[in-house]
Amino acid sequence: MAPMVPQNTLRATSNTWLQKAALETHLISSGTTMEGMVIFSMTFRTSMKNNYRLEKLKKFELGPNESREAIYSLMLQPTLSGDFIQALNSLSDLEPHMTSDYYYVAHKLIANKGKKIIFKGELYKAERNDLLSFLDDAVTSGDLRELLITPVQPHPNRKIIYISEDAIYLYAAG
Numbered sequence: 001m002a003p004m005v006p007q008n009t010l011r012a013t014s015n016t017w018l019q020k021a022a023l024e025t026h027l028i029s030s031g032t033t034m035e036g037m038v039i040f041s042m043t044f045r046t047s048m049k050n051n052y053r054l055e056k057l058k059k060f061e062l063g064p065n066e067s068r069e070a071i072y073s074l075m076l077q078p079t080l081s082g083d084f085i086q087a088l089n090s091l092s093d094l095e096p097h098m099t100s101d102y103y104y105v106a107h108k109l110i111a112n113k114g115k116k117i118i119f120k121g122e123l124y125k126a127e128r129n130d131l132l133s134f135l136d137d138a139v140t141s142g143d144l145r146e147l148l149i150t151p152v153q154p155h156p157n158r159k160i161i162y163i164s165e166d167a168i169y170l171y172a173a174g
Helices: 007-024 066-079 091-097 128-143
Strands: 029-032 037-044 084-088 100-109 111-112 116-117 123-127 147-151 157-162 168-172
Touching: 037 116, 066 100, 066 116, 066 123, 066 147, 066 157, 066 168, 084 091, 091 128, 091 157, 091 168, 123 128
Parallel strands: none
Antiparallel strands: 029 037, 084 168, 100 123, 100 147, 111 116, 147 157, 157 168
């Protein structure tokens, strides 16, 4: 026969084990007591960290007068307002549309707080050829993420390039 363990000890041990298991598996537990029984519900805890930093892109940092949030907002707006021009099937289809020497490149990672969109990704400047090489390598390695791309210098026919996992979309910039 197993030795008798005081009920308080058993309950404390169960809670400690469950809490440890929850922390190790990134779960959050909450307990409810009903007539001597403890019912636990588990939900996944998601970490909002993202380590995609466009590391293989030969990039330039933004200048002191360039605001990440303002630039990203200007890049995102046409994609939200529906100024859609065309969908492209490949990077070779994209190349003729990239007529500028320098581009802003943003990893499209956002969080919503109410109606406000908060930019959580990275934003850099890159030369056209370095950007095309980066995109080609990302497609080849299967590590292409959602990106927004636009020329650094505004001009009348400027386009916003939105790259998703499925296709490449062109939007009118304004």
